[in-house]
Amino acid sequence: MSENLLGPDADAAVEQLYAAHWRQLVRLSVLLVHDQAAAEDVVQDAFVAMHGHWSRLRDPDKALAYLRQAVVNRSRSALRHDVVVERHARTSAPGEGTVEGPSVGGARRDAVRAALLQLSERQREVLVLRHYLDWSEAQIADALDISPGSVKAHAHRGSAALRALLGDWWEDES
Amino acid sequence: MSDRIKDLLHEVADGVDPGDRLDAIRAETSGGRRTGRAWWAAGGVGLIAASVVTAVALSTGGTPSSDPDPAQPAPTSPSETATDPVSSEPPPEAETSTVAVYYIGDTPNGPRLYREFRRVPAKADKRLALVSLGLAPLDPDYRSAWPAKEILDVAFDGVGADGLIQVSLTDESVRARPAGMDEETARLGVEQAIYTAQAAFAARAPVQFMLNGNPVDQVFGVPTAEPLAAGDLLSTLAHVSLTEPSEGERVDNDEPFTVTGVGNSFEGNIVTRIQRWEGTYIVDQIPAIAGMGEDRLFPFEVTFDLTGVPPGDYVVISQTDDPSGAGMFDTDTRRITIVD
Numbered sequence: 483m484s485e486n487l488l489g490p491d492a493d494a495a496v497e498q499l500y501a502a503h504w505r506q507l508v509r510l511s512v513l514l515v516h517d518q519a520a521a522e523d524v525v526q527d528a529f530v531a532m533h534g535h536w537s538r539l540r541d542p543d544k545a546l547a548y549l550r551q552a553v554v555n556r557s558r559s560a561l562r563h564d565v566v567v568e569r570h571a572r573t574s575a576p577g578e579g580t581v582e583g584p585s586v587g588g589a590r591r592d593a594v595r596a597a598l599l600q601l602s603e604r605q606r607e608v609l610v611l612r613h614y615l616d617w618s619e620a621q622i623a624d625a626l627d628i629s630p631g632s633v634k635a636h637a638h639r640g641s642a643a644l645r646a647l648l649g650d651w652w653e654d655e656s
Numbered sequence: 657m658s659d660r661i662k663d664l665l666h667e668v669a670d671g672v673d674p675g676d677r678l679d680a681i682r683a684e685t686s687g688g689r690r691t692g693r694a695w696w697a698a699g700g701v702g703l704i705a706a707s708v709v710t711a712v713a714l715s716t717g718g719t720p721s722s723d724p725d726p727a728q729p730a731p732t733s734p735s736e737t738a739t740d741p742v743s744s745e746p747p748p749e750a751e752t753s754t755v756a757v758y759y760i761g762d763t764p765n766g767p768r769l770y771r772e773f774r775r776v777p778a779k780a781d782k783r784l785a786l787v788s789l790g791l792a793p794l795d796p797d798y799r800s801a802w803p804a805k806e807i808l809d810v811a812f813d814g815v816g817a818d819g820l821i822q823v824s825l826t827d828e829s830v831r832a833r834p835a836g837m838d839e840e841t842a843r844l845g846v847e848q849a850i851y852t853a854q855a856a857f858a859a860r861a862p863v864q865f866m867l868n869g870n871p872v873d874q875v876f877g878v879p880t881a882e883p884l885a886a887g888d889l890l891s892t893l894a895h896v897s898l899t900e901p902s903e904g905e906r907v908d909n910d911e912p913f914t915v916t917g918v919g920n921s922f923e924g925n926i927v928t929r930i931q932r933w934e935g936t937y938i939v940d941q942i943p944a945i946a947g948m949g950e951d952r953l954f955p956f957e958v959t960f961d962l963t964g965v966p967p968g969d970y971v972v973i974s975q976t977d978d979p980s981g982a983g984m985f986d987t988d989t990r991r992i993t994i995v996d
Contacts, residue, residue, distance in 0.1 A: 496685060500678050508674035513665060518672055526677045526684075527805050533685040534803040535829055537836070548829070555826055555868070559808050591671045594664045613662040614669060627868060641657055652660065 492536035495545055496529055503546060504529075507553050513598060513610045514557035524560050528552035550615070551625055558603060590651050597647035605640030608633055684804070753777075755785035756855040758848045759798035760841065761894060764984045767844055768894040769851060770798055771918070773902065785856040786810045786823060789848055794903040797989060801837065801845025801876060806830050812857040820883055821853045824866045825875070831867075833877030842876035847887045849875075854886060889951050895920045895976045895986040897953065906993045909962040917988065918953035919946040921976035928958045933969035933991060967995050 504525065511521035528549050532539065539545045598606050607626060611617045612633075619637075623630045645652050755776050758769040772793055776784035786809075789802040809824040833842045850863045862883035865872050873881045886892070896919035907913050919926045929941030940960055947954030956974075975987040 493682075493685065496681060497678075500681065504677070505674045509669035509672050512672045513669060518674070521672075522675055522677055525674075526681055529677075529681045530684045531803065531805050531827065533681075534805075538829070538834060552827060555828075556808075558868075559824075559826060588671070590664075591668045594668045598668075609661060610665060613658060614665045641661060644661065645657070648664075652664075 491540070492533045495536055495539075495542065496533050499532070499542065499545055499549065500529065503549065507549060510550070510610065510614060511553050511557045511560075512595075513614055514554065514606060515560045516599060520560050521557070524556040525549075525553055527556055554607060554611070554625060558607070561599075561603070593648060593651045597644055600647055601640050601643055602636075604628070604632075604636045605643060608636040609640045609644065612637055755782075755788065756852065757785055757788040757793075758851040758855070758893075759789075759793040759795070759800050760844050760848065761795075761798045761988075763894050763986045765986075767840055768986070769844060769847060769892055770795070770894050770988060771851075771855075771897045771899075772798060773899060782810055782812075782856040785852050786849065789852060795990065796903070801841050801848060803830075807849065810853050810856060812853075812859060812861065814861055815859070817860045819859070819861050821857060821859065821861050821863045822866050823849050823853050823863055824869075825872060828867065830876065831872060831874050837876065839877075842878050843887070844892070845876045846878045846880065846884070847892050850884055850886045851892070860886070889953070890920060893953065894988065895953070896926055896974050896988050898972070898974055898988045898990055901972060901990050901992050903990050904993070905990070906995055907962065909965050909967070909994050909996060911962075913960045913962050914957060915960070915972055915974065916955065916957045917974055918955050919974070919976055919986075920948055920950075920953050921946060921985075922948060922979050923977065924948045924954065925977040926956050926974055927977070928956075928972065928974040930960060930962075930965075930970050930972055930992075933971050939965055939970065962994060965994055967993075969993050 507525045507528070508518070508521050511524045512518055515521050515524060531552055532545055532549050535548065536545070539548055598610075601609070604626070608622055611622045611625065612619070617625070619630050619633045622633045626633070628636075753776060754773045756771050757774055758771055760767050761770040762768075772795060774785075774788050774794065776788070786807045787805075789800050790804040790806055791800075793800065806826055806829075807823060808826045810821065811824075812821045813819045833839070837845075846865075849865070853863050854860055862885050864883040865875050865880040871881055873879065896917060898915065898917040900914065900916045901907065915928050917926075917928075924945040924947045925943060926946050927941055927943045930939040931937060932939070939962070942958040942960065944956040944958045946956040970992050972990045972992055973987055974989075976985045978985040
């Protein structure tokens with residue numbers, strides 16, 4: 483199989499999927515890792531890996547499913563390590579995200595992110611996949627390679643833990 | 657309750673304004689692997705057959721002076737002009753180290769692993785050795801079974817042959833053998849990771865492949881449920897592998913030029929020659945005695961006097977000996993540029 487035949491296809495797929503899904507995928511990863519630069523690293527890597535697998539994907543829907551799975555897996559790994567290796571490979575400067583001034587919304591966002599990081603890995607992933615991506619329990623079970631019963635249990639305990647960690651932030655609807 | 661969680665998660669996510677990485681992704685996905693056996697397949701065979709005669713005539717047997725384990729890092733550091741594999745700008749000398757990475761190359765007996773030394777940032781060396789499997793080899797004669805960024809981490813919980821080396825994979829997709837990958841390449845892909853991981857820790861401990869924190873049942877379709885020992889050395893590794901020079905190195909013709917490597921050859925005999933990149937003119941060739949018989953590769957070293965050799969592109973070729981005359985010898989090559 484010639485790379486010349488695969489190359490343009492894979493390149494075009496990256497461009498299209500980037501335009502359509504980059505922002506949402508970074509936001510997905512932000513919910514799973516400690517900072518935005520790490521999230522962008524994770525999603526960048528997922529795109530590069532998707533490009534490398536294009537010969538087996540060859541379909542935008544499959545590629546998006548691959549990207550989402552890769553982002554979840556790589557986010558988990560990024561949390562476990564400080565991704566020294568990947569940082570060395572970066573060609574773009576980190577920390578391109580926006581900086582906001584203080585606000586109620588901003589403080590609550592910080593509190594939610596901090597609380598998410600205190601959950602177990604599985605609880606955090608289940609909650610994010612269930613409530614941010616709106617995945618079904620069956621989809622989550624499949625993606626995380628756990629039983630549907632475990633998904634239920636992690637969702638239940640995770641929700642309770644998040645509520646307890648957030649305290650007033652949970653109730654405050656402002 | 658679940659609506660509240662949904663609102664909070666979306667509030668967090670919506671507060672994020674992702675930076676633009678499209679150019680970075682393009683940079684990482686352009687180019688692709690270099691392929692091809694270049695000049696070698698084209699017409700070097702006659703030449704090599706001629707040089708074998710010299711090699712046989714000079715063979716005397718012998719014993720190597722040192723005894724490096726193939727799982728050990730190289731005794732010598734690769735050249736200062738080695739291309740840095742993981743950064744576009746080489747870090748300062750003090751912050752780098754070298755790692756041994758095993759790539760696939762061709763021999764008359766089929767594909768085998770060759771060892772390539774790469775410069776990496778010092779503090780991350782063990783992981784970078786494995787990560788380098790997903791990068792294009794410096795030597796265009798080599799290739800890797802590993803796609804970019806499939807290996808995440810490597811850890812070792814013991815010393816020497818005791819304990820377990822764990823190689824963590826990022827992705828389910830490496831379980832199956834990809835379309836277009838033959839079984840031999842799949843087997844060697846697994847061996848690439850095992851040999852590279854064992855070299856990183858200088859330990860012959862068994863290697864367990866992991867996915868999501870659990871042992872993974874197969875990699876490239878090769879069963880990996882149990883910890884794996886490295887495959888038989890002489891049927892897995894090429895029988896000659898150059899350590900110095902590195903691919904593309906610039907060499908001053910006023911200085912003695914030393915070529916080092918490891919090998920295992922009939923009567924220990926390994927001949928190294930330098931010839932012009934274009935054409936067939938041989939500058940010089942020097943035999944060395946490495947070792948044979950035992951299930952390992954022995955070090956060899958030869959030094960050339962390049963005085964008067966005109967500047968230009970040359971190739972360094974080290975090859976094992978084949979007493980059968982059937983041309984079944986392993987070779988490793990490096991392109992160099994000789995300068996005044």
